[in-house]
Each structure stands twice: as C-alpha cells, then as structure tokens.
Amino acid sequence: MVGLYFAVMAALSFYGLHRYALLALYYRGQSNGDPLPAGRFEDLPRVTVQLPVFNERFVVEALIEAVCRLDYPREKLDIQVLDDSNDETRSVARQAVERMAWAGEPIRYFHRAQRNGYKAGALDAGLTEADGELIAVFDADFTPPADFLRRTVDYFCDPKIGMVQARWGFRNREQSLLTRVQAMLLDGHFVFEHGARFRSGRFFNFNGTAGVLRKQTIEDAGGWQFDTLTEDTDLSYRAQLKGWKFVYAPNIVADSELPLDVASFQVQQARWAKGLMQTAIKLLPRLLAAELPLRVKTEAFFHLTANVSYPLMALMSALLVPAMLIRFEHWDGRLLWLDGPLFLATFSSLASFYLLAQRELGVPNWRRRANLIPSMIALGIGLTLSNAAAVIEAWMGRRTPFERTAKYSSDPRRLSQARRFYGAGAGWLPWANLLCASYFAAALVLSLALGAWGTTPFLALFAYGFGWTGLLALRQSQQRLAERPLHAGLGETQARSSALSA
Numbered sequence: 001m002v003g004l005y006f007a008v009m010a011a012l013s014f015y016g017l018h019r020y021a022l023l024a025l026y027y028r029g030q031s032n033g034d035p036l037p038a039g040r041f042e043d044l045p046r047v048t049v050q051l052p053v054f055n056e057r058f059v060v061e062a063l064i065e066a067v068c069r070l071d072y073p074r075e076k077l078d079i080q081v082l083d084d085s086n087d088e089t090r091s092v093a094r095q096a097v098e099r100m101a102w103a104g105e106p107i108r109y110f111h112r113a114q115r116n117g118y119k120a121g122a123l124d125a126g127l128t129e130a131d132g133e134l135i136a137v138f139d140a141d142f143t144p145p146a147d148f149l150r151r152t153v154d155y156f157c158d159p160k161i162g163m164v165q166a167r168w169g170f171r172n173r174e175q176s177l178l179t180r181v182q183a184m185l186l187d188g189h190f191v192f193e194h195g196a197r198f199r200s201g202r203f204f205n206f207n208g209t210a211g212v213l214r215k216q217t218i219e220d221a222g223g224w225q226f227d228t229l230t231e232d233t234d235l236s237y238r239a240q241l242k243g244w245k246f247v248y249a250p251n252i253v254a255d256s257e258l259p260l261d262v263a264s265f266q267v268q269q270a271r272w273a274k275g276l277m278q279t280a281i282k283l284l285p286r287l288l289a290a291e292l293p294l295r296v297k298t299e300a301f302f303h304l305t306a307n308v309s310y311p312l313m314a315l316m317s318a319l320l321v322p323a324m325l326i327r328f329e330h331w332d333g334r335l336l337w338l339d340g341p342l343f344l345a346t347f348s349s350l351a352s353f354y355l356l357a358q359r360e361l362g363v364p365n366w367r368r369r370a371n372l373i374p375s376m377i378a379l380g381i382g383l384t385l386s387n388a389a390a391v392i393e394a395w396m397g398r399r400t401p402f403e404r405t406a407k408y409s410s411d412p413r414r415l416s417q418a419r420r421f422y423g424a425g426a427g428w429l430p431w432a433n434l435l436c437a438s439y440f441a442a443a444l445v446l447s448l449a450l451g452a453w454g455t456t457p458f459l460a461l462f463a464y465g466f467g468w469t470g471l472l473a474l475r476q477s478q479q480r481l482a483e484r485p486l487h488a489g490l491g492e493t494q495a496r497s498s499a500l501s502a
Helices: 002-028 060-067 089-102 118-127 148-157 177-199 215-220 231-241 262-289 294-304 306-330 334-360 366-382 384-396 412-422 429-450 456-483 488-501
Strands: 047-053 077-083 107-111 134-137 161-170 211-214 245-256
Touching: 002 177, 002 306, 002 334, 047 060, 047 118, 060 077, 060 089, 077 089, 077 118, 089 107, 118 231, 134 148, 134 215, 148 161, 148 211, 148 245, 161 177, 161 215, 161 231, 177 245, 177 262, 177 294, 177 334, 177 366, 211 215, 215 231, 231 245, 231 262, 231 294, 262 294, 262 306, 262 366, 262 384, 262 456, 294 306, 306 384, 306 429, 306 456, 334 366, 366 384, 366 456, 384 429, 429 456
Parallel strands: 047 077, 047 134, 077 107, 161 245
Antiparallel strands: 134 211, 161 211
C-alpha cells in the first residue's frame, strides 16, 4: 500500500514538473514576441461567422448584437445563428436576427429539429451553407470586439495557416471568489499552455470559440466529428497532423462569461476532462506513429492525458490516511517526511504557474493574487470525484450527452431569473464532497495528534477543497430554490412546450 501511494505521488509529481517545462518553453521563446501576420490582404477574404446556440435566452441577444458590430465589409461577411434550442431562446434569437437583418446585416437564422452531434453537429450543418473561405466561431456568452476580424484575417495571408486563436477575457472576473479563481486558472492556460506550445512549435488546440479557421482546413482534417466531447481539440490535432499551422494571438482578446455556480463549473470541467481523454484514446496512437519530432509527440501526450491526474488524485485520497498510519506505525514516522518534496513538486508548480501568468498579463499588484492560490488548489481538489468519473467513463468507452455550461448573463438584474431556468442541480456530488471533507478533517486531527507533520499539508488542502466546493454547491442550490417561485416550474414547462410546438 505504501509503495502504491508513493507511485501515485510520483506520477502526480511528474505532471507537476511538466508545468515547469512549459514555463521554460514559454520564457525561452519570449524574445520572439507576439506573432504578427505575414502580410496584408489587398482583397479581404469572405468570412462566415458561426454562432452555435442551445438554450441561451439570457445571452444570445448580446452575442448577436456584438457580432453585428464587427468592422468588416458587409459584402464579405455572412453570419449564421445555429440555434438548436428547445426553449424561448428560439424566439429571442429569431427576433434579434430579424431585427438585424432588417437593418441590413448579412445574418441568417438556422434551427435543427434534431440536435444530432450537439455543437459539432450544428457547426457541421452550418458549414454546408457557409460561403466564407474563413470560419469564425463564437459561443453564446462571447462578445467579440469590433476589430476582431480585421486583426485576425491577415494571418491567413500565409496559406499554411489553418487557425488563429484569440485569448479569452472575462466580463465577470471579479464577481465572486469562484469567478476570480476560474479566471486565474484559464489565464494560466492561455498564457503558458498556449503560449509555450505555440512559441516552441508544439501542437496546441482551437478552444472552440473566439477563433477563426480556414474552411479548407476543416474539410482537409475530415470535418467536424461527433465521437468526442471536445470536438475542437479533436479537429485541431487532426488538422495539425495534416500539416496545417495554428497561430495563437494573445494580443487579441474576446470577452466571455465564467460560470457563476460551482455545479455548472463542475459540469463544464467534467465535459472537458472526458473529451480530452476521448481525443487521446482516438488520436494518440496515430500521433505517436506519425513522422513528427519527439518534442511534439511528448507535449501532445502530456496535453491529452493531463486529466489522468484526477483518477490518480482519487486513488491518492483513498491511500493517504492508511499509508500515513502504516508509515507511522512501522517506521517511527520517518518516511512521513518524504511527503514534503512530493508536495512541493505537485502543488508549488501550480502556484508558480498560475501566479506568473498574472504577471505576464500585466495585472497590477499581481503578487497579491497569491491569496487565491489555496482556493484555486481547493477548487481543483473539489473536481476530483466528478472529473475522475468522467475520465473513467472515457476509458470504458461510455458515451454521454453533451451537457452545456449554463450562462446566466453578467447583468445582476437578470441573474435571479436566469438561475431559475438554467441553474444546474446539485445532485449527489456536494454530499460526496462533504463526506470526503469530513474524512480528511478527522484524518487531519489524527495527524496532528501523531505529529505526522509531513502529511498535514495534504490533509488540510483536501479537507478544505472538498469542504468548500461541497458547501458552496449546496448553498447555491438552496439559493436557486429560494429564488424560484412556486409557479416557475409550470412556467418553464409551458415555455418549453410552446417552443417545441412552434
């Protein structure tokens, strides 16, 4: 048992050390600066903007209005609203499209009776109607700046460029501790993961939104496919295996909305974890057999298998206390100090990775963001059960529906109404997290009584992580129920029935 415990810790430390490797790659390529287009189009290419939507009544209108403000010649622009909704979003989106079309905007509304393939299916269906040689994609909660297309299309002067990805910004970054921590996590992804991979010539992925793809790239890679929950990463790797180059442009920022409740965040993260593992199972054998540099293959392996850390964390959770007791009993507590270096390799890499990302973004007083690190690690621990289950489902080949991430609109006046319709139910997960928190809290007391100081930091973080996410999910679920009047359920059902009959 002790041997298995240290093997799990070593594997987690291995992924932790990889973050240091990404930092080294990023800073080694820093002298290159942000990428610049190879030239400028004299005759701008035609662009089709695709807006995949599913039950987004509170944000879809702002999305349509923002896209219609894009500064691009109207004779070179097509906008597709790809609406798979089965609620009042249909009428909200259709009315917004009609209003914009009446004002002269080149916008069309599409609705599918069957949601085959989910988001990937909607994008694929829209592609058959797309006239643009470039395809821009924005999710429902995004509001791109007016100059977004002007700043991205010139990268495609290079015929080898297949995709340009912009950085995500967050309108509601400061709304709560949860959104501040989420923003910090995503900042690390965009600054160091995308930045290091792009600067060093490794593969990286289109994020499914706030990016522009060449239509030929999509078709050459085999089109949008529906057999993973991360259709964007799947397409990205297939396209780069075909020789297409991807560009990350961190100086171009499109604002979005972060999930406001922990249940929605857990749904989102479980979908990403499962989808990445599905993509790994699907494409890693092909990628490892391809004639690519070893550095590209190695980074692709770390990227696509990163969520293996969640089943490993679940296993470590089960082994932590028994291993502590065995070591204390049989080795007089001496081996308990081996946890220290492993703790530093695993968790200190997280702290440096995400804190330095704040410095790279030019955040004022970025060192003060260090106070978010414990909550950031705790939030990751709170994802252990749901993400581990998602990864195991991918290993077993179990297919599950694409669960959307609820978007409420950052407007506080609409927040209560949005929660009533789209708030995710808490389910079993908060109770399981609280049970784990109680277990680790008791183990923490025991470790202090035994003087097992090396294990104490782990136990404290696990108790905090499981406890915080469990209590937050329950509180937000109760708040949603309290905000929901008795007639809300009937009203929602009637609205859905009306939309379906329409």
